Amino acid sequence: MAGLGRRLGWCVAGYAALAWLPLAASEYHTHVFTIALYYVIVAVGWNLLAGYAGQFSLAQHTFAGIGAYGSALLCLYAGVPILVGIVAGAVLAAVVGYGLGTLCLRMRAIYLALATWAFAESVRLLVAVEYPITRGDLGLKTAVLFGANPTPYFYVFLGLALASLLVAWQVVHSRLGSYLRAIRDDEEAAAVMGVDTFRYKRLAFVISAVFAAVAGGFLGHYIGLLSPTPMKFNEMAIIIIMVIAGGFRTFAGPVLGAISIELLSEALRPWGEIRMVLFALLVILIARAYPTGLAGLCTAAADRVSRAIPRLAPLLSSRQTD
Amino acid sequence: MTDAPAIETRGLTKRFGGLVAVDDLSLAVPPGQIRGLIGPNGSGKTTAVNVLSGLYRPDAGEIHLCGRRTDRLRPHEIAACGVARTFQISKLFGSMTVLENVLVPALAARDRGARRSSAAVLDRARGLLDFVTLDGMRHALAKELSGGQSMLVQIARALMVDPLHVILMDEPFAGVHPAIRDIIMEAILKMNREEAVTFLIVSHEMAELRRLCQRVSVMDDGHLIAEGTLEEMAHTPRCSRRISGRRRARDGAPRPRACRRGVRRGDRYPLGHHAAGRAGQHHGRDRTQWRGQVHAAPDDLRLPARAAGTIALDGRPIHTLAPHEVKRLGISYVPQGANIFPQLTVEENLLLGAWVIRRERVRVAERLERAYAAFPRLLERRRRRATALSGGEAKMLSLAKELVTDPALILVDEPSAGLAPRIVEQVYARLLEVRGQGVTILLVDQNINKAVEVSDYLYMIERGGVKREGPRAEFADQLRDIVRDSLLGA
Numbered sequence: 001m002a003g004l005g006r007r008l009g010w011c012v013a014g015y016a017a018l019a020w021l022p023l024a025a026s027e028y029h030t031h032v033f034t035i036a037l038y039y040v041i042v043a044v045g046w047n048l049l050a051g052y053a054g055q056f057s058l059a060q061h062t063f064a065g066i067g068a069y070g071s072a073l074l075c076l077y078a079g080v081p082i083l084v085g086i087v088a089g090a091v092l093a094a095v096v097g098y099g100l101g102t103l104c105l106r107m108r109a110i111y112l113a114l115a116t117w118a119f120a121e122s123v124r125l126l127v128a129v130e131y132p133i134t135r136g137d138l139g140l141k142t143a144v145l146f147g148a149n150p151t152p153y154f155y156v157f158l159g160l161a162l163a164s165l166l167v168a169w170q171v172v173h174s175r176l177g178s179y180l181r182a183i184r185d186d187e188e189a190a191a192v193m194g195v196d197t198f199r200y201k202r203l204a205f206v207i208s209a210v211f212a213a214v215a216g217g218f219l220g221h222y223i224g225l226l227s228p229t230p231m232k233f234n235e236m237a238i239i240i241i242m243v244i245a246g247g248f249r250t251f252a253g254p255v256l257g258a259i260s261i262e263l264l265s266e267a268l269r270p271w272g273e274i275r276m277v278l279f280a281l282l283v284i285l286i287a288r289a290y291p292t293g294l295a296g297l298c299t300a301a302a303d304r305v306s307r308a309i310p311r312l313a314p315l316l317s318s319r320q321t322d
Numbered sequence: 323m324t325d326a327p328a329i330e331t332r333g334l335t336k337r338f339g340g341l342v343a344v345d346d347l348s349l350a351v352p353p354g355q356i357r358g359l360i361g362p363n364g365s366g367k368t369t370a371v372n373v374l375s376g377l378y379r380p381d382a383g384e385i386h387l388c389g390r391r392t393d394r395l396r397p398h399e400i401a402a403c404g405v406a407r408t409f410q411i412s413k414l415f416g417s418m419t420v421l422e423n424v425l426v427p428a429l430a431a432r433d434r435g436a437r438r439s440s441a442a443v444l445d446r447a448r449g450l451l452d453f454v455t456l457d458g459m460r461h462a463l464a465k466e467l468s469g470g471q472s473m474l475v476q477i478a479r480a481l482m483v484d485p486l487h488v489i490l491m492d493e494p495f496a497g498v499h500p501a502i503r504d505i506i507m508e509a510i511l512k513m514n515r516e517e518a519v520t521f522l523i524v525s526h527e528m529a530e531l532r533r534l535c536q537r538v539s540v541m542d543d544g545h546l547i548a549e550g551t552l553e554e555m556a557h558t559p560r561c562s563r564r565i566s567g568r569r570r571a572r573d574g575a576p577r578p579r580a581c582r583r584g585v586r587r588g589d590r591y592p593l594g595h596h597a598a599g600r601a602g603q604h605h606g607r608d609r610t611q612w613r614g615q616v617h618a619a620p621d622d623l624r625l626p627a628r629a630a631g632t633i634a635l636d637g638r639p640i641h642t643l644a645p646h647e648v649k650r651l652g653i654s655y656v657p658q659g660a661n662i663f664p665q666l667t668v669e670e671n672l673l674l675g676a677w678v679i680r681r682e683r684v685r686v687a688e689r690l691e692r693a694y695a696a697f698p699r700l701l702e703r704r705r706r707r708a709t710a711l712s713g714g715e716a717k718m719l720s721l722a723k724e725l726v727t728d729p730a731l732i733l734v735d736e737p738s739a740g741l742a743p744r745i746v747e748q749v750y751a752r753l754l755e756v757r758g759q760g761v762t763i764l765l766v767d768q769n770i771n772k773a774v775e776v777s778d779y780l781y782m783i784e785r786g787g788v789k790r791e792g793p794r795a796e797f798a799d800q801l802r803d804i805v806r807d808s809l810l811g812a
Contacts, residue, residue, distance in 0.1 A: 175429045178418070182426050185415035192375050194401035194430035194483060249417075 011165075018158060022151040031150040036262035037157035038219050041164045043242045043254035045211025048168055051249040052177065053204040054184030056109060059100070059116040060212050061235035062123050065228075066093045067213025068220030069127060069134065072142040075221075082145055086217035090210050097209030101202035117233070124231040139227040142220050153222045160218065164211055165255070171207065172251060180204055234276070238265075241279050245286050247295030256294040326389045328353040328488050328520035329374070334383035334393075336366075336373050341710050343369040345544035347383070353487070356514055356521040358531040358538035358552070362742045363714020364699070366544040367524040368410065371490045374522075375407045376400040388487045401427070402434055404487035406480035410496055410713060410740055411659060412472035414479070416465030420456060421447060423464050424479045431484035438484065450478040453512070454505055469658065469736075470502040470768075477509055488520045489513075493713075495527040497658055497739030499768050503530060510534055526742050528552065635731070650678055652730035658739055660716035664709040668700055668719055671708055675723030686726070693722040696752045699745075714741045721749060731762045738769055750776055774798050 022030045046060040070089030074080050080088070104115040128136045146152040171177050179200045182190040191197045220226050238261070246257020261279070268275045290297055306313035329351040336344040344366045351357045359367050372378045374385060376397035385393040392400050406427070415423050428436075428443045438446075451457040454474040459467070464475060473494060480489050491510075495503050507530060513519045525531055531538060532552050540548040540555055548555060633641035640648055655661075662671050672693055676686045694701040697718045703711060708719060717740070724732060734753065738746040754776060757763055767773040773780065774797045781791040 175433065178422060178426055178429055181418055182415045182423075185417055186413045188377055188397070189409065189413035189415065190426065191397035192377065192401055192407050193427040193479065194398050194434070195426065196396075196398045196430075198396075 015158070015162065019155075022154050027150055030154050032263065032266045033259075034150050034154045034157050034222070035219075036259045037154070037161045038215050039239070039242055039258035039262050040161045040255050041157075041215035042212045043239055043246070043258045044161075044164050044168050045208035045215075046239055047243050047248070047254040048171060048180070048211075049204050049208040051243065051253075052172060052184065053180035053201055055105065055201055055204065056113045057104075057116040057205065057208070058113050058233075058236050059120040059123075060208065060239055062120040062231055063093045063097060063209040063212035064216030064219070064235075065123065065127070065231040066096060066209075067216035068142075068226055069140070070213070071217040072140055072220050072226055073133065075143050076140070082143055082221050086214065086221070089217040090213040093209045093213030094206050097206045098202065101205035105198060105201045105205060120231070120233070120236065124228050127231065128228040134226075134228075137227060137229075139225045142224055142226060144224045145218070145221045150222075153218075156218060157215075160215065161255075164215075167207075167211075169251070171204075176200060176203065237276070238279075241283050244283050245293055247293030248291075250292060250295040252298070253293050253295040256298070260294065326353075327351055327386070328355075328388055329357075329522055330386040331370075331374070332384045332386075334370070334373060334385065335381050336369055336378055337381050338710055341706070342544050344373060344380075347541070347544070347546050349539060349546060351520055351522060353520050354514065354518045355537065356510065356523065356535050358535040359522055359524045359541065360526065360528075360531065360538050360555075361541035361547075363718075363745050364712035365541040366712075367541055368492055368713060369544075370541070371407065371492050371522070371524055374400075374490055375405065398430070401430070401483055404483065404485040405490065406483035406486060406488070407490040408473070408476040408480050408492060408494055410493040412464075412467075412469065412476065414464035414467070414472055414475055416463065418464055419461050420451065420464055420467070420475055421460040423475055424451060424482050427479060427482040428484060436484050443482075447478075447482060450481050451475075453509060454478050470498045473498055474502060474505060477506060481509070481513060486513075486517065486519055488522070491521065491523045491525075493524055493526070493740045495525055495530050497736040497768055500770070503527075507534060526740065526746075528743070649727075652727075653733070654724035654727065654729035654731070655733045656721050656724050656735065656737065658736040660713070660720035662708045662711075662716055662719050662723065665707060667705055667707055668711070669704050671719055671723050672700075672726055676726045678727055689726040689728075693726055696725075696755070697722055697748060714745050717741060718745065718749070721752065725752070725756060728759075729761060731764065732756070733764045733766075735766045736768060737765065738767070738772065770801065774801055 018033070021033055025033075042060060042064055046057070049060075050056050067086070067089040070092040071082070071085035074088050075082055075085040100116070100119055104112050104119075107115060127134050130136070131138075134140055145156070171180075179190065179195050179197075182193070182195060183197050183201060187197050242257035242261045243254050244257070245261055246255065247253025265275060265279075268278060271278070286293055292299075327350040329349065331347055331349045334344055334347040334349075335342065347366075347370060349370075359370070361367055369378065373380050373393075374387070376392065376395055376399070380393050383393065384391060387400065387405050388403050390403050392403060392405075395403075415426065418426075424447045425443070428438070428447065431438075432443075448457055448460070451460055454477060456471060456474055456478070459471070464472070467475060477491075477494065480491075494506050498506070510521055510523075511534065514521060521534075523531065523534065535552065537550060538552050538555055539546055631641075632639050635651060635653065640651065640653075643651075663674060666674065669690070672690050673680075673686070676689060679685055679689075694704070699715055700719060700722060703715065708716065711719060717737075721734075721737070732753075737749050737753065741749065750772065753763055753765070765773060765777060774794060777794055777797075779791070779793050780797045782789045
């Protein structure tokens with residue numbers, strides 16, 4: 001397909017530009033981009049569940065925490081290699097996600113959000129309270145993967161983000177993707193057409209949990225210190241803001257949103273907690289003026305450019321949204 | 323297949339709180355039959371279909387579909403037995419294309435181990451879409467389709483369930499253009515003939531059922547009250563009254579067809595205008611004018627952001643007003659689907675309808691009384707929540723709610739869709755009554771005969787523009803041509 005080729009071209013160009021980054025930028029900027037890539041993975045996972053399947057979970061950040069703590073604790077107490085620990089953390093998140101999904105996914109919209117939120121808070125409190133094991137708010141030191149220089153981590157996360165995008169692309173364009181959108185549009189109709197709605201919702205839940213857990217696992221072994229603070233609701237709010245700002249229910253949305261919000265967040269760091277207020281305003285503005293977010297904005301801009309300069313049209317005309 | 327009935331229920335019962343929607347229903351439809359399920363609004367037909375397809379769990383009784391006991395199965399497991407269905411309202415997957423919609427059941431069948439190749443599945447999907455004349459629109463998003471097209475896609479989608487033994491249809495003809503009705507009937511007959519699919523069709527459209535069904539089952543108050551050919555039913559006094567809502571004529575001869583005439587010819591319509599067409603423009607005595615496209619969203623008369631044109635009421639532009647301001651000007655809107663507040667009781671809905679006149683207590687009380695007099699069924703259900711109402715009752719409430727304020731202009735979209743003939747009569751009678759009080763009515767109706775019968779001035783809309791317009795007399799003479807043209811144009 002020509003559209004696919006064009007899109008692929010853009011992606012390769014984007015990736016080449018990003019891969020160049022550690023050579024050109026300072027360690028600090030490389031670090032910021034590494035964190036941005038972490039958020040790309042978490043946000044893409046959440047968009048699969050909330051955007052495509054319509055299941056508005058508020059526990060995505062908790063699964064990142066489960067992946068990180070699971071891996072760190074295993075490495076610490078069982079002495080397993082880091083990569084084994086990360087895989088085990090992802091498996092743990094999958095199992096927990098499966099169980100939580102089984103309990104919650106028969107609930108409708110707001111109840112699902114509340115139940116997952118309650119779960120997220122419980123896990124955070126558990127981590128904070130189990131001081132002898134997790135060292136609670138003092139923080140848990142973790143073994144690092146490559147030392148202190150962010151460059152190798154940057155490439156790891158670049159690879160992970162690429163892998164997660166490929167998996168997400170596969171999911172969206174497979175039978176599962178059709179089912180998820182059908183469930184979001186009309187769950188009753190999907191069920192009477194023979195789709196086992198509960199099973200596929202749970203599968204989406206597990207996939208998005210694994211996305212978060214893998215990213216969280218690697219992040220833990222990069223930062224070197226875990227604490228329950230990033231398992232607060234703030235973190236979930238950031239993920240939601242990224243996906244909404246980037247473009248809810250679009251494929252490129254979480255990528256654009258995660259990178260731009262993380263960069264913005266770093267730029268606004270001197271402002272402290274006021275950042276959240278600014279983000280909230282930004283989200284309200286986007287939701288009001290451009291519900292399809294940055295992805296929609298890009299598509300509209302590309303359309304405009306290709307109308308103004310027809311010669312560029314073949315380069316730009318591929319649709320960004322699903 | 324065996325000789326066991328394709329659809330069989332024994333003692334099927336479904337309650338909602340105190341309301342017994344389906345009461346001890348025992349039904350048996352042999353394989354390969356096309357069976358009609360008829361009865362007045364609120365008799366439990368839709369609930370029965372919802373229970374059969376697994377969306378509701380029955381409170382008592384057994385269901386056997388295609389030889390398997392299904393009353394404890396979940397909807398997708400029932401679909402796996404070869405049972406498909408359509409819904410009265412469009413339940414397509416709006417963000418997916420027409421083709422993607424139709425492919426969903428086939429994908430699900432694949433996951434269950436169906437053997438068809440991708441090419442065969444795609445062939446069948448394209449073939450079915452072609453049969454329902456929508457292959458050209460296969461890449462359009464489902465939410466962009468009209469009501470009739472949505473029904474066609476729903477039917478094509480149901481026919482993609484694999485294996486396919488039984489199709490349950492809920493009001494497939496409600497609010498659907500006559501040309502599309504023909505396509506639907508052809509599809510049903512074809513699948514019944516070629517693939518021996520058993521059909522259970524809930525409908526109020528006697529002419530269509532007469533063509534399709536060997537037998538009909540009649541429900542009333544959740545019970546099965548009779549079964550037989552449509553002719554037999556018409557000659558059973560209890561049933562004909564149930565079907566048509568007519569008491570037997572004085573000479574004792576039942577006249578089941580008479581129910582399809584809502585308004586006696588020769589009635590005079592002294593005031594106001596009715597117009598008919600697919601969403602439209604109307605120049606009435608009060609100089610209500612629409613120019614350009616009217617975006618007929620349920621609660622919003624504003625033009626879509628990028629559309630051109632104006633809407634004016636008595637020369638005053640109103641397309642920039644918010645919905646509540648439009649309502650205050652005396653414009654009411656009765657959409658095709660009922661716009662009622664499901665969590666409120668019937669009476670609370672009516673009181674909310676009277677919101678703009680809420681301070682005039684006496685007037686409100688009097689208007690409510692009048693609403694109950696026009697629709698006695700609502701009086702019976704006065705204290706019930708609107709969720710417990712059937713589709714037809716909800717429609718009555720929707721209309722009654724809009725009428726309590728004495729609007730100057732009412733926009734009515736497909737008033738007869740999915741209603742029993744008796745109720746259709748009540749609805750049109752009520753409309754004519756308020757028209758008699760000087761209210762202008764803009765009526766959108768697929769039911770061309772009816773529209774011509776009750777309207778003073780008509781517009782015929784095609785592809786978003788007015789194709790022809792004129793006073794009723796002109797249309798009545800040319801009715802046959804119009805119907806033929808619209809069939810060709812569809």
